[in-house]
Amino acid sequence: MTLLPAPPVGGHALPLARDxxxxxxxxxxxxxxxxxxxxxxxxxxxxxxxxxGPDRRLVLLPGANTVDALVVHLAALSAGHVVLLxxxxxxxxxxxxxxxxxxxxxxxxxxxxEAAGGEWRIEERREGSGHALHPxxxxxxxxxxxxxxxxxxRLSYENLQANAESIATYLGIRDTDRAATTxxxxxxxxxSVIHSHLLRGAxxxxxxxxxxxxCFWDLFRAAGGTALAGVPYTFDLLDRVGFAEMDLPCLRxxxxxxxxxxxxxxxxxxxxxxxxxxxxxxxxxxxEATARMAYxxxxxxxxxxxxxxxxxxxxxxxLEPVDEAADGDVGELVYTGPNVMLGYAHTPDDLALxxxxxxxxxxxLARRTENGLYEIVGRRxxxxxxxxxxxxxxxxxxxxxxxxxxxxxxxDDETVTIAAVRRPGWDQRRxxxxxxxxxxxxxxxxxxxxxxxxxRLPTGKPxxxxxxxxxxxxxxxxAATVPDDLCALYARVLDRQDVTPDSSFVSLGGxxxxxxxxxxxxxxxxxxxxxxxxxxxxxxxxxxxxAGRARQRRSVETSVLLRAVAIVCVVGSHIRLFxxxxxxxxxxxxxxxxxxxxxxxxxxxxxxxxxSLRSIARIAVPTMAWTAFALLVSDDYDLSNLLLVxxxxxxxxxxxxxxxxxxxxxxxxxxxxxxLLAVPAVHRLxxxxxxxxxxxxxxxxxLTRYELVxxxxxxQITDAVTVFWLFALGWAAAQSRTVPxxxxxxxAALATVPGFFPGEPRRELFVVAGFxxxxxxxxxxxxxxxxxxxxxxxxxxxxxxxxxxxxxxxFDGLSKHLALVVSLAFGIGYAAAVGRLVQRVxxxxxxxxxxxxxxTDERCSTRTTSRHTP
Numbered sequence: 001m002t003l004l005p006a007p008p009v010g011g012h013a014l015p016l017a018r019d020x021x022x023x024x025x026x027x028x029x030x031x032x033x034x035x036x037x038x039x040x041x042x043x044x045x046x047x048x049x050x051x052x053g054p055d056r057r058l059v060l061l062p063g064a065n066t067v068d069a070l071v072v073h074l075a076a077l078s079a080g081h082v083v084l085l086x087x088x089x090x091x092x093x094x095x096x097x098x099x100x101x102x103x104x105x106x107x108x109x110x111x112x113x114e115a116a117g118g119e120w121r122i123e124e125r126r127e128g129s130g131h132a133l134h135p136x137x138x139x140x141x142x143x144x145x146x147x148x149x150x151x152x153x154r155l156s157y158e159n160l161q162a163n164a165e166s167i168a169t170y171l172g173i174r175d176t177d178r179a180a181t182t183x184x185x186x187x188x189x190x191x192s193v194i195h196s197h198l199l200r201g202a203x204x205x206x207x208x209x210x211x212x213x214x215c216f217w218d219l220f221r222a223a224g225g226t227a228l229a230g231v232p233y234t235f236d237l238l239d240r241v242g243f244a245e246m247d248l249p250c251l252r253x254x255x256x257x258x259x260x261x262x263x264x265x266x267x268x269x270x271x272x273x274x275x276x277x278x279x280x281x282x283x284x285x286x287x288e289a290t291a292r293m294a295y296x297x298x299x300x301x302x303x304x305x306x307x308x309x310x311x312x313x314x315x316x317x318x319l320e321p322v323d324e325a326a327d328g329d330v331g332e333l334v335y336t337g338p339n340v341m342l343g344y345a346h347t348p349d350d351l352a353l354x355x356x357x358x359x360x361x362x363x364x365l366a367r368r369t370e371n372g373l374y375e376i377v378g379r380r381x382x383x384x385x386x387x388x389x390x391x392x393x394x395x396x397x398x399x400x401x402x403x404x405x406x407x408x409x410x411x412d413d414e415t416v417t418i419a420a421v422r423r424p425g426w427d428q429r430r431x432x433x434x435x436x437x438x439x440x441x442x443x444x445x446x447x448x449x450x451x452x453x454x455x456r457l458p459t460g461k462p463x464x465x466x467x468x469x470x471x472x473x474x475x476x477x478x479a480a481t482v483p484d485d486l487c488a489l490y491a492r493v494l495d496r497q498d499v500t501p502d503s504s505f506v507s508l509g510g511x512x513x514x515x516x517x518x519x520x521x522x523x524x525x526x527x528x529x530x531x532x533x534x535x536x537x538x539x540x541x542x543x544x545x546x547a548g549r550a551r552q553r554r555s556v557e558t559s560v561l562l563r564a565v566a567i568v569c570v571v572g573s574h575i576r577l578f579x580x581x582x583x584x585x586x587x588x589x590x591x592x593x594x595x596x597x598x599x600x601x602x603x604x605x606x607x608x609x610x611x612s613l614r615s616i617a618r619i620a621v622p623t624m625a626w627t628a629f630a631l632l633v634s635d636d637y638d639l640s641n642l643l644l645v646x647x648x649x650x651x652x653x654x655x656x657x658x659x660x661x662x663x664x665x666x667x668x669x670x671x672x673x674x675x676l677l678a679v680p681a682v683h684r685l686x687x688x689x690x691x692x693x694x695x696x697x698x699x700x701x702x703l704t705r706y707e708l709v710x711x712x713x714x715x716q717i718t719d720a721v722t723v724f725w726l727f728a729l730g731w732a733a734a735q736s737r738t739v740p741x742x743x744x745x746x747x748a749a750l751a752t753v754p755g756f757f758p759g760e761p762r763r764e765l766f767v768v769a770g771f772x773x774x775x776x777x778x779x780x781x782x783x784x785x786x787x788x789x790x791x792x793x794x795x796x797x798x799x800x801x802x803x804x805x806x807x808x809x810x811f812d813g814l815s816k817h818l819a820l821v822v823s824l825a826f827g828i829g830y831a832a833a834v835g836r837l838v839q840r841v842x843x844x845x846x847x848x849x850x851x852x853x854x855x856t857d858e859r860c861s862t863r864t865t866s867r868h869t870p
Contacts, residue, residue, distance in 0.1 A: 016199040017078035023201035030223040048075035055128040057104035062088035063186030065208040084140040100150040132352035154342040162338035163290035164195040166312045178203035179227035192291035224250045231258030233460035257283040266305035284308035290339040307373040333366040356606035410467040417471040447471045505534040556782035563794035577816040582763040584662045586770040592730025605683045612674040668720035694731035701725030800827025
């Protein structure tokens with residue numbers, strides 16, 4: 001009899017899960033209790049699918065290598081539900097993700113690994129679903145090393161099916177194979193073993209036993225096991241249990257992934273496989289690619305043991321240039337293929353998103369060898385810069401491997417921390433001296449800790465957070481409260497719920513409008529901030545807290561000071577208290593500078609577009625709100641001003657309607673660039689030529705600045721066209737990494753600003769001077785009071801610009817000084833009011849607010865008073 005499964009509840013389903021019955025009476029699972037056929041497994045899966053209900057829902061499942069967990073997993077995917085797969089052996093992670101994502105169904109294991117009756121308890125928390133679930137969304141997995149973090153990888157049905165088919169193809173999986181589940185089911189590598197073998201009708205030796213357990217090998221031999229999968233730690237265990245001498249007549253291949261295995265060991269295991277009659281497949285992947293991106297064909301393993309190989313079937317690699325790489329042949333490894341994730345999820349709202357990622361920027365530095373193989377040479381995010389020296393922790397690990405030492409290396413901007421397994425003849429001093437001689441670091445910057453074994457995550461991967469913690473100060477009772485304090489600060493200022501110690505200002509979508517307040521708040525807590533604080537994680541900022549508070553010297557971000565000075569000059573010049581014009585044009589250059597720093601910080605095209613549109617809204621909405629109010633109380637504006645189209649329709653109008661030219665120009669420029677960078681080819685161009693693209697766009701902008709393209713006279717076209725070159729030069733300034741690049745931008749400003757304001761040399765000098773400060777001096781000496789004033793003015797600069805046109809005339813007749821002070825104060829108040837309104841609206845729209853879900857502020861357990869800059 002053919003089993004006819006019910007149609008999927010969402011119209012989508014995972015084919016390999018729905019087609020189990022097609023494999024008939026072949027053995028699907030081998031456990032310590034016996035065998036289960038595909039037909040019997042399909043019946044159990046269909047029964048579990050019915051219990052999950054007729055409506056598409058979010059199902060939280062604690063992963064475990066048991067029949068019950070696998071049945072529920074396959075049932076949910078075959079019926080079109082979305083599975084949130086969490087570590088079954090980590091109750092804190094289960095609790096954290098349950099609170100963060102409020103699943104519709106939670107599956108609970110009964111007492112014991114396999115409850116009496118053979119089924120886990122399915123808790124239905126509501127009828128139907130409380131979430132908007134995208135039709136393509138199938139599976140949510142934690143990123144590697146982020147157990148319990150609310151940041152999840154969103155995978156589609158196509159991702160899962162395509163990756164399983166790709167793996168089954170290059171491994172040559174047969175229906176006679178039987179693979180052991182040596183890795184956790186909730187780990188993407190372990191799950192890919194399950195999916196790829198079920199796809200081909202092969203058998204799974206389903207067990208939670210370790211390869212270090214003798215019972216595992218008894219089961220493996222009895223089942224006729226043909227395949228083993230392992231991370232580097234698995235191979236450490238295999239060495240300990242004498243794997244090389246084991247009699248495993250059915251073993252056909254061994255796969256290795258989940259981290260780098262030393263080339264010497266790769267070559268050794270490849271040679272062992274040749275002697276014993278099995279193949280070694282070295283593989284490379286990430287959760288964000290569902291599992292696998294590359295594999296090394298066994299025939300090439302002995303000759304190229306350090307390579308990750310070639311892309312998996314259906315996938316492709318390319319290298320993007322990076323500043324970190326001294327070798328011109330090295331770039332960031334970027335992968336494309338049908339197994340690339342839909343994107344990340346940080347909150348339940350993100351479950352409604354479709355694809356936000358087209359290509360996967362792996363963060364790994366790689367080169368392509370002459371024979372077409374790819375080789376990983378480093379990791380972007382792991383590079384350290386200590387005392388001006390760029391340090392690659394992986395290089396240190398490789399150095400110690402050559403001396404027979406198992407070690408992990410991590411650190412910060414002040415120290416390198418090494419965890420090493422004790423070996424005869426090697427003490428801390430000798431290891432430190434070896435690293436010092438190799439890297440040129442002072443001995444005080446290298447901390448060595450000898451341990452019985454290296455710290456590992458539950459998946460067997462290195463636990464670098466634990467390594468960093470080895471050098472954490474013991475007497476930092478006050479500093480211990482800093483991460484929670486900073487976590488809550490970030491959540492409050494950026495209005496985010498997904499803040500973790502690994503978050504940074506940029507990763508949370510911060511922009512120039514919230515940058516000012518955040519920098520001032522952090523400096524008040526931590527002391528002087530590093531230039532790159534906006535891309536530094538909260539955890540790393542916390543580690544600098546003690547030293548930061550000890551410093552008395554204060555500085556101010558040049559871009560912040562320029563915004564403050566410029567807006568004061570704009571208002572004061574309009575009041576005619578003094579004549580320092582050019583502030584609005586300088587603000588355009590600063591806007592371009594911040595556009596590069598914040599809105600272009602994400603490598604993902606869709607994320608960039610989302611951030612840009614949000615930033616545009618934060619400019620346009622307060623502008624339109626104030627303009628609507630001004631329409632009611634004055635004759636300054638009309639409907640064209642309200643819709644931000646006045647200067648586009650009537651550029652020659654020099655009346656009050658031109659007051660908002662700066663806002664209109666900025667909005668038009670941001671909209672145009674957002675649309676341009678949303679084009680995949682342009683996005684790739686910008687990623688490859690970070691400095692060259694804005695420099696080229698500035699050159700194009702000069703065509704309109706000098707009226708060289710046959711357009712009407714400058715006074716007859718919208719300001720956005722004529723001032724775009726200033727914005728583009730600010731963008732290029734932010735991307736200048738070398739002295740020649742900075743010089744070129746400076747020369748361009750010195751050559752092109754003069755003559756733009758005929759007969760106003762002081763105005764031109766003001767713009768050029770501000771621009772040179774922006775290019776050459778990222779920070780300036782300052783004092784705490786100056787920082788507070790500059791931050792208040794800079795953070796409210798947009799609101800001050802909007803409102804001062806209607807405010808200063810009321811007081812101008814009494815006193816110009818009073819008019820200036822009141823205009824600035826009113827703008828600051830308007831900014832604060834808009835900020836509070838935005839927060840309240842966000843709170844009302846936040847999913848689960850009425851249900852009392854925990855927020856980031858609650859998780860951080862800290863105070864909640866702060867001003868939010870719009």
